[in-house]
Amino acid sequence: MSDNHATPARDSTAQGWRIGVLYSRSGFTAVTETEHFFGTALAIEEINALGGVLGRPLDPLVYDPKGDPEEYRRLAARMLLEDDLNVIFACSTSSSRKAVLPVVERTNALLWYCSIYEGFEYSPNVIYTAAVPNQNSMQLAAYLLQHDCSAFYLVGADYVYPRETNRIMREMVEQHGGEILDEVYLPSDAGEAQLDAVVRDIARIEPDVVFSTLIGDAARRFYRLYREHGLDPQRMPIASLTMAEEEIRLIGPELCHGHITSATYFDTLDNDSNRHFIARWRQRFGDRPTSMWSEAAYNQVHLFARALERCGSLDTRKLVQAAHNVRFESPEGSLSVDRENNHCVLTPRIGICRADGRFDVVWQGKEPVKPDPYLSTYGFADFWLE
Missing domain, CATH: 3.40.50.2300 (Response regulator)
Structure with a gap:
């Protein structure tokens, strides 16, 4: 081809x-x-x-x-x-x-x-x-809430996927004991100054976790700025549904060590x-x-x-x-x-980024999950991770 x-x-x-x-x-x-x-x-x-x-x-x-x-x-x-x-x-x-x-x-x-x-x-x-969402977002929310992340900062690109994904995340978090400290949207092609302002705001607010639905060049710049401002992924990780191995290679794996991604595939399987x-x-x-x-x-x-x-x-x-x-x-x-x-x-999984840019899978579903695109049947107990 x-x-x-x-x-x-x-x-x-x-x-x-x-x-x-x-x-x-x-x-x-x-x-x-x-x-x-x-x-x-x-x-x-x-x-x-x-x-x-x-x-x-x-x-x-x-x-x-x-x-x-x-x-x-x-x-x-x-x-x-x-x-x-x-x-x-x-x-x-x-x-x-x-x-x-x-x-x-x-x-x-x-x-x-x-x-x-x-x-x-x-x-x-x-x-x-x-x-x-019932194959990645729900599991990520449950994992974070179970691992002492109750205060969330949401940042995303300004179009339908981030807004809808953040709506679902907000509902999950607020219904089960967590809090959304702020929710910010930027243009899909957000520049350095816009991203820098968000990172400074995160440093000021100090959430437990940042849930990012930024995409493309802006997402990679955001991850770099996060470390440039001294924010530690081991203490305050960025959680994502999209940040995967190739983009991490381009960002610099050492800058991403400790960040979290929920996905059905990692190259370490x-x-x-x-x-x-x-x-x-x-x-x-x-x-x-x-x-x-x-x-x-x-x-x-x-x-x-x-x-x-x-x-x-x-x-x-x-x-x-x-x-x-x-x-x-x-x-x-x-x-x-x-x-x-x-x-x-699909089988949901959660990975934590290693220093070499690959992921340690820290949790995966016991069996494949039937898709429920309209979230018509889920209950939070279905996503409480063991």
Whole structure:
């Protein structure tokens, strides 16, 4: 799969299964979306090296939306209406997903979406393959409250995912004995001065923990400034649902030692599927680490290939039905799609960052957790960690 920002559709005589890949290789989310892209590329190359699906290769068409929701919308429409595709692997932020969803539904296409998000959404035209709040946020809140963190400071980017995620965190914390000391939102591309002001405010207030839903360049600058101001992660950690191994490598692992992330995948997981994934990843991309961003993208292409093999068609209805009946032994564990809501059954985990930038998994669920994107059935007891 080409690393170019856009590649032309191949001649139809190649008889490949034509799919779209729409992740930003530039713009403020370029780091994590490039991980999506690389995970997707690795899975496609792996499947094609084994003969493709039903003897036909996966044939990707790739564009770069540059982190701009409007560009996502335009390029998704181009893929589905002009390039005549029906299946796309696309989007990272909720704002980009919501930008492309109308055209995906209008054309009855199928979007595979591999980013964690705030939940409260269902579409028959989307397979959601990463965690929703009952698979990461709830466990993080319970873990922090059980480990003497009762005073929280919330800081996030100013768009739907951080605001909804912080709303859920606030409800969990306040209902179970904790307190939100402040809740601050910054532009997604917040500059040094804006971030510095927030860090100074945190130093003044001295919460037990900072829950960050900042993303991209701003999140990495925030973590650096945190240490530059002398704030100690061992005493007052930043907790996150998004800060993973590659961004920590770019920040500087020594600056992140002690910070906490709740995720379904860490590259330290000890199983055969993860060892295979890491070995293939390093062979292809060198010493950059795997993370939840690359792993989820890799997983969903393999799920798609298994569904495609089962139904032999790119028809949305047939693919979705087939996706409900396949499993993939992924690097994070056995992966399946819940037929009730098109979200994946996943195992929640909590990791603490080490000085080498990898994570010690300090807690994980006893079994995979059924997705509940609307938080319709949960009770806090379900998330009280043992």
